[in-house]
Amino acid sequence: GMTPGTSYTVVADNGSCSSSSSVSFTNDAMLTLPVVPIINTITESCSSDGISTVTNFVSGLTYIFTPVGPSVQANGEITNMIYGVTYTVYADNGSCSSSNSSSFMINQMLPTPSIVVTNNSPSICDGDMTNIVVTGLQTGETLNWIVNANEVNGLISGQGTSFTDAILTLFSGIETPRVVNIRFYADNGSCTSSFHDIDVTVNPRPDIMVSPNSPEEQTICSGETTNIEISSTYPNVTFSWEVISNVNGVVGASNGTGDTIAQTLSVSGTLQGVVVYRLHAFIGSCESANTIDFTVYVNPKPVYNPIITPTSICDGASINLNYSHPDTNITFGWDLVLTNADVVGGILSGVTTTNSLNLNQAFTLVDSLVSGQATFTVWVDLNGCKSDPFTATVDIHPNPQVQLQDGAICVQDGQVYQTYWLNAGVLPLGGDYEYEWFMVDTAGDISLGTTTTPYYEVVMAGDYYVVVTNVDVLLGTNCSGVSNTVTVIETNPATLANATVVVTEFFTGSGVVTITVTDGNGTLEYQLDEGEFQSSNVFTGVSAGPHTVTVVDTQGCTYFTIPVLVVDYPKFFTPNGDGYNDTWNIIGLEQENAKLYIFDRYGKLIKQINTLGANQGNGWDGTLNGKPLPSTDYWFSLEYEENGIMKEFKAHFSLKR
Template identity: 40%
Template sequence: LTTTMTIVVHPLPTVIPSVITQSFCSGGTTNINLLSNVSGATFSWTATATTITGQSGSVTGSGATSINQTLILNANQVAAGQVTYVIVAEANGCLGAPVTVVVTVNPIPNVIVSPTSLAQTICSGQATNISFSGAINNTVYSWSVVSSVGVSGALNGSGTAINQTLTTTGLSQGTVVYEVTPSLNGCTGTPQRITVTVNPVPEIFGSATHPDLCSGESTFISVSTFNATTVFNWVVEPVGVSGATAGTATGSSILIAQPLTTTGNTRGYVDYIITPLLTGCPGIPITVRVYVDPLPVVSLTDGTICVDGAGVPFQTYVLDSGLNDVNYDFIWTFESGTIPVAIIPGATSATYTATQVGTYTVVATNSITNCVSNIASAVVTATNPATSLTVTQSEYFSDNATLVVTVTGGNGTLLYQLDQGALQESNVFTGVTGGTHDITVVDTQGCTYLTQKVLVIDYPKYFTPNGDGYNDTWNIIGLNQPDAKLYIFDRYGKLLKQLSATTASEGWNGIYNNEKLPSTDYWFTLDYTENGTQKQFKAHFSLKR
């Protein structure tokens, strides 16, 4: 028996996906279209992944011819994830070989901006300091200038930080808004906006030069700016000057007025360093140097003029300012009582010769700095000179010869001098040696000058007749009385010599009868007149060879 059978052999269906690999950002949707070489084939698949959600296998009997699934990386996942789809075609009861499609899901980068407040305030001319970071390495950050109002210097760019110098274009506050966008592998994260406020820098207007001052005068430093809320701060650096202090003031214009004084007799200066400050932004400071010149210092000393008994001056007094005629100009005035007399004509020198009693004043002006001195004054009084002097001597031959000087007339302060000795206030001289002496009397006002020679009566206690020219003879000193009788005796009372007690006498030379007498003591008697009274004086002296 022969039987005929028909055997149909169907081809195995093959899956032909539209893509073998696919890559997109988290949250994207697969787009895998499925075809087969066998018409009417159906498809099924499995989906495998560990760090992704949204994937799923096929639903039996769905008849889907594409895989469209939204895939999302798990939270905090910074590495790319993959979904593996294994797809099988089925037709006529036949299953084809599985085909694998791998879908890569890339993370979406983020951006973390520092400062975290997303706002920054800087001063005009300063650079921004905005840095970026993110959770995913190799993220690329780019920014764009969303808006720029009243500011120049803001530009689009990319990198990990915005460091751009921003400058206000006017006198008011300006702003710049940057928008920073992270991107990685074609995935763009959520942009962040940063607002930068740019405060204007105040500009100070004022001269750095200042007129020179005389000691005691005040500064006049005026500075200004556009904004009335500007704060001006200043510090001082004085050299040889006192009175300068640091300070602060607010306003569109200020005045620094401080009296300055030199600390010595030379020129000094103060540097005022003034800085404007507006909304925390300092402007460029200016330095104002103020020179301070010292005042001339004049001083006068009271004095006297000498007048005679009729009140007529015969000796003037020179008033000296202590300065010179080269660098200074002078004005002298004179007062008589309380009635001021006009400025003394022609009195423009450093000194003035006073010829009248009264009060004189002088003011000096530095011819270079024009600084004016203090007013110095001096009182000139009248002094009458003493008219005569007498000298009273203590008793002749006293052991301590004393001279007492008596002056007549005058109202000055007297000083007394014996020979060339020092001037003294006392009118008594003690221990005066025998012989001729000069007595001089002056007064401290320079009006009195009296002199007189005085003989002090005494005798030498020894003499040395050796021919050397000193003390070679012996005689009474200073008596000069021709009627006086002077006798010299040896120790036994023998008369050796009779002398004349006058300045013309040659005295005794120690010789008797052409013989040199030996060294020993010898005696003498003297009959003389003192103050109209006859007296006799006896004593002894030594001869030394």
């Protein structure tokens, strides 16, 4: 019943006597016994070793392991254990020890497979095999692969001790690349390696087409250019070609790239050349499944070099050009270019079916006064191949064109006193010309002779024409033309003796002059002073004073003049001695029997004068009895004869000083 930790003494008592007290003593509590260690062991895994932990670890206790070696960390983790050894442990506090724990043991981390995957062909063509190498797989380990293929055939997911490459093909109609993803890993029944993802791009192989096709060939002539078009239904396709055959030395064929083969090919000699191109199509580095062999036949160009002779013809004439070739397989072709010319029939080109050509055509000038030209371009054809052309030029020269004029000879009293010259004019072409003149006669036209000048003198009335020939030796054409036919008449002249003049409308300021001619058979014309000739024989509005009328005929046979006086009076005069208008008189009357009286305004007679010499200054000088009269109006009275009738005229005028 002692209380632990309390100090006690004790005495003995026999009921009568007690002994002395014992020494003091205490009874301590029982020593603490450490708890038995509790062990928690985590099994080894693919990522870590096994591990044991004292879950009820108490700091300050000593943990004794059997067999010795391990130790406990502050977090309870047991370290320094040997894999595969069984251990027990107890706790000791320096006085007491716990019982041993349950036995425990840890193992090393489980082995994990490790592989290396090498993708030697990350991009392949449709129908090619993959090239994937897997290394590091150990005995007892299994290789796994998972395939994610989009529109690609040839490979599925699987496992085994190795990987076998496969041929990958795109689904039908796929024209763009597709990517196949393959995930590789290994396992040993416990642990799995890390994943290895690789991508294999499967590129399409394009199709290839060519134009022309069916058959894949083309025929051209030497010196022409091929036109071979390569195509595909796939996008992003490139093309190339190579020359795999060249027969008979075709020049110009070579390898190349692009979608058109445009090469100028030529051969020499007479043998056909043959070139074979092999055509390829690629998308990237993937070539089409098939190639096309395209054949080009190069036919030789025929040669023809005839002798060309310059040709000249006259307007309206024909040419006759003939050409032939010894090769009966040859045909001819031609076309025609015209300059200031038309071809009769309008045919401007043609071909033959034989080895000869005859050009027989007539030409006319568009502008008949200007030379023209017809240029034939001629070639020969052999198997559809044309030779280099040659040209044959035809110069077309105008026929001289002459326009004569009607005329007249002048005859008086049966005698020709003025002949008429026919004039053929100046020809614009130059050169040397001959003129043969003809007179028309019912019994047959009469040649009047040939001249080298364009003039002929006619002395007899009749109808005439001329034939003009260009005799220029350089042209050598002798082109000729016929003029129009003209008439030369006989004209009798009009004479002054049979001409009369009548002047009317005196004192009006606008006289009228009429000329009458009674002889001559020409067409008369009349001129007043220096004015224009007119067909009318009447002149109006003629001013006062002297005038001259000239009479001619259009045939050139008549010419004479008639003096004319138109009567009027001045409205004023200025007798100041300056020589101008110093006297006053009737203008243009010149009649001896005319009587002219001058009055002042009161009716007083101042002067009587005659009308002769008015144009020479004769007249009243403005004086009376030698003395100058003042400036004012004065009156006059005139008795005169007009066209055989006596008349009287009165009016007034002004004197100005």
